[in-house]
Amino acid sequence: MDNIPVTRSPNPDPVLRTEHLGCVVNEKILVEDVNFEVRTGEVLAIVGPSGAGKSSLLRLLNRLDEPTSGTVYLEGTDYRQIAPRELRRRLGLVNQRPFLFPGTVEQNLQFGPLQRGESLSKDAVDELLSEVGLKGYASRNVANLSGGEAQRVSVARTLANSPLILLLDEPTSALDETSKREVEASIQRVVRDQGLTCILVTHDTAQAARLAARALVLESGHVVRNGPINEVLHA
Amino acid sequence: MLKLMFSNQLYLVLAQALVAAIAAMVVVLLARRRGIHLESETLVAMLRGIIQITAVGSILLLLLRAPRWTSVFLLAAMMIAAGATSARRAKNMPGAFRVSAWSIAFGSGSVIAVMTWLGVIDTAITSLVPVGSMLITNAMNTNGLALNRFRADVLAHAGEIETALALGADAKNSVSPYVQAAFESSLIPAIDSLRSLGIVWIPGLMAGMLLSGARPVYAAIYQFVVLAMIFAASGLTSLVSTLLIRDGIFTAAQQLSLQPGR
Numbered sequence: 001m002d003n004i005p006v007t008r009s010p011n012p013d014p015v016l017r018t019e020h021l022g023c024v025v026n027e028k029i030l031v032e033d034v035n036f037e038v039r040t041g042e043v044l045a046i047v048g049p050s051g052a053g054k055s056s057l058l059r060l061l062n063r064l065d066e067p068t069s070g071t072v073y074l075e076g077t078d079y080r081q082i083a084p085r086e087l088r089r090r091l092g093l094v095n096q097r098p099f100l101f102p103g104t105v106e107q108n109l110q111f112g113p114l115q116r117g118e119s120l121s122k123d124a125v126d127e128l129l130s131e132v133g134l135k136g137y138a139s140r141n142v143a144n145l146s147g148g149e150a151q152r153v154s155v156a157r158t159l160a161n162s163p164l165i166l167l168l169d170e171p172t173s174a175l176d177e178t179s180k181r182e183v184e185a186s187i188q189r190v191v192r193d194q195g196l197t198c199i200l201v202t203h204d205t206a207q208a209a210r211l212a213a214r215a216l217v218l219e220s221g222h223v224v225r226n227g228p229i230n231e232v233l234h235a
Numbered sequence: 236m237l238k239l240m241f242s243n244q245l246y247l248v249l250a251q252a253l254v255a256a257i258a259a260m261v262v263v264l265l266a267r268r269r270g271i272h273l274e275s276e277t278l279v280a281m282l283r284g285i286i287q288i289t290a291v292g293s294i295l296l297l298l299l300r301a302p303r304w305t306s307v308f309l310l311a312a313m314m315i316a317a318g319a320t321s322a323r324r325a326k327n328m329p330g331a332f333r334v335s336a337w338s339i340a341f342g343s344g345s346v347i348a349v350m351t352w353l354g355v356i357d358t359a360i361t362s363l364v365p366v367g368s369m370l371i372t373n374a375m376n377t378n379g380l381a382l383n384r385f386r387a388d389v390l391a392h393a394g395e396i397e398t399a400l401a402l403g404a405d406a407k408n409s410v411s412p413y414v415q416a417a418f419e420s421s422l423i424p425a426i427d428s429l430r431s432l433g434i435v436w437i438p439g440l441m442a443g444m445l446l447s448g449a450r451p452v453y454a455a456i457y458q459f460v461v462l463a464m465i466f467a468a469s470g471l472t473s474l475v476s477t478l479l480i481r482d483g484i485f486t487a488a489q490q491l492s493l494q495p496g497r
Contacts, residue, residue, distance in 0.1 A: 064397055064490055084489045089403040099398040112402040161403060 013076075015040045015197050016061070016091075016165055020070035022221075023060055030056040031221045033070070038165070043191055043198040045212035045229065047205055053221035054201040055096075058169050061199065062093045074164070085115070092163030096170040098154035100142040105129070105153050108142060112161035120160055128156040131193065132186040148179025152186050159190060165197040166190070172207065180207075187211060205233050256281055298360050306363045310347065313368055314340045317375035325382035325480065328493060334479040335378050342472025343367070343374040346464050355460060369461060370468040373425065377469035378476045381421035385480060388413040390495050397491055406485040414477045421473045425466045432462055 014037035021034040031053045038044050046054050059065045061072060063084055072079045079087055089112065100108050106125050113120055120128075125138050132152040137145075145153065151171055158166065168187065172180040188211065191198050202208050208215055208229065215232040217225040225232045237254070241247040263277045298305065318336025325331035347367045350356045356366050389396065389410065399409035433455065444454035484493040 062401055063488060064401065066486065066488060066490060080488075084400075085403045085405060088401050093401040095394065095398060095401075097394060099394045101395070101399075111399070111404075115403040115405070115408065157402065 013040070014038060014073075015075055016199075017073045018061075018070065019073065021057070021060060021067055021072060022069035023056060023065055024068045025065075029221045031060060031218075034218075034221075034223055036216055036223065036226055038197055038199060040197055041195050042214065043200065043212040045208035045215040046199065046201045046218060047203065047208050047215055047233075048218035050203060052218040054203070054218055055169050056221070057218065058093065058167050058199070058201050062091050062167055063087055064093075089116070089161045090164040091167055092158035092161055092165070093167045094151075094155050094158050094169065094171050096173055098150040100145075100150055100153060100157075103142065104138065105134070105140050105142060105145075106138040108153055108157045109138075109160045111157060124160075128159055131159065131190050132156045133182060133189075146179065147175050148182050151175060151179070151183050155183070155186055155190065159194075163196070165199060168198065168200045168202075170201055170203065173203070184211060209233060252285065256285075295361075295364070298364065301360060303358055303360055303363075306360045306367070309364055310344075310367045310371065311340075313371045314343065317371050317378075321375045321379035321382065324379040325386055328382065328386055328480060328484065330483045331382065331480070334476055334483060335375075335382070338378055338472045338476035338479060339371060339374045341475050342378075342470070343370040343468040345471060346370055346468040350464055355464070366461060366464075370465055373465040374468045374472040377421045377425060377473050380424070381417045381473045381477050382480060384420050385413055385417035385477060386493070388416060389484060389491075389493050393491060393494055400489060400491065406489045407481065409491075410481055410484070414481050418473050418477050421477075422466075422470055425462075425469045429462050429466055432459060 017037040018034050022032045023030045024032075034057060036044075046057060048054050056065070060067050063072075063079060074082065074087070074090065082090075101111060109125050109128060110120055122138075126135065129135055129137055132155050134149060134152055134156070137149070137153070142150065142153065151174075155166075155171070166187075171187070172183050175183060184207065187198070187200075190196060191211075198212075200208065200211055212229050214227065215225070215229045216223055217232060237247060237250050241250055259277065259281060263273050266273050298309070315336055317339045318332055321339070322331040322335040325335070328334075347356065347363075347370055351358060351363065356363055392413065396409045396413075400406070444457065445451060484491060486492055
């Protein structure tokens with residue numbers, strides 16, 4: 001596996017920018033005054049201890065939760081002006097648990113395109129599965145997959161929607177070391193081959209160093225550091 | 236045995252009520268031994284039940300002489316009370332009372348109206364109110380079951396629902412398996428009642444008709460009529476309530492507002 005973080009020169013225009021983003025639920029601050037930007041082709045790691053607000057921040061970016069302050073700009077447009085379904089297609093989210101739908105691997109990959117009346121060709125399905133190292137798995141029942149395989153299907157399912165940005169929420173935290181490395185390899189391959197912008201939430205700083213070029217550290221819902229991965233992690 | 240002990244009709248009825256209540260409380264105590272605590276809920280429900288039914292029995296005496304149109308107000312009040320009762324089964328679900336009241340009113344109200352217009356239900360207050368209340372009660376139970384099942388399924392599958400939303404599904408599609416499951420499971424009692432009619436149970440209405448001298452075959456067919464109306468009212472109620480509550484658990488931005496721990 002290639003352990004060198006993706007260091008492609010990013011586009012100078014931010015593809016995503018948050019402005020004073022915050023969320024308070026039942027008087028508890030989940031995230032407060034978060035400002036950062038991500039450029040096209042960049043891999044940004046969001047790190048921090050448990051309960052720091054990392055997953056809450058990712059849910060705000062995908063607009064699964066509503067910000068109580070601030071907003072997010074996607075390619076310069078306030079994301080509240082984008083239809084939620086289209087926004088979520090463009091900001092593809094991969095959860096900590098894969099939550100595959102009952103059926104075959106291919107049916108899972110077809111789920112997103114079917115929501116907008118499209119379908120993937122057999123070649124497109126095979127290509128997506130090759131990207132995540134699961135060539136030949138299309139007709140397998142998801143009930144028979146290992147944890148690592150299920151998570152890679154989850155990545156492929158999100159990629160089937162052709163997202164602009166891939167949001168990864170602790171994608172390997174429930175996996176053993178071997179499966180974890182397989183998923184990491186799939187992510188690196190996808191980011192490298194497709195030039196995809198990626199925001200990775202992880203509590204594992206070693207994983208952040210392996211996958212990302214830049215990091216943002218969250219503590220108690222606030223950004224405490226933001227910069228190149230080596231500077232931030234060794235500060 | 237009780238008849239030998241009590242010659243006064245009132246004392247006999249009270250003794251019968253007490254014995255039946257003791258039987259119910261024995262079950263509650265057995266459940267308690269298994270760590271299931273139903274004591275206060277059952278006690279309150281039984282006390283409410285006895286007070287309410289005694290009050291209604293007394294009111295029915297007055298209603299025998301009331302004009303027919305008063306039954307409309309009585310049935311409307313029952314629908315509102317039914318909405319409030321079954322909404323309690325949908326804890327933390329936004330708009331549960333509104334959804335329950337409208338669904339029960341639509342489900343049972345439309346069946347009562349059509350069947351009264353067709354002459355299946357007699358317009359006499361002594362017929363319309365008891366038959367109508369049976370439809371409303373069963374609609375209430377069905378609604379409670381549907382909301383309870385839907386709520387439990389949504390809370391247990393919040394991850395799957397949000398995954399579907401994150402993949403671009405609209406709110407309606409993301410919960411459609413749970414809407415269907417809630418609808419199907421809520422109708423199990425109504426279907427089983429129809430299926431077991433005459434074999435497992437002889438309902439009270441039929442028993443009452445037989446005691447008042449009706450011919451058994453007429454009493455039996457009318458009982459089927461009532462159960463079929465109950466099924467129609469319950470099914471319509473569940474259909475409407477699951478659709479209304481489905482829309483109520485999402486925000487305008489298609490975010491799932493019913494979340495575990497919130």
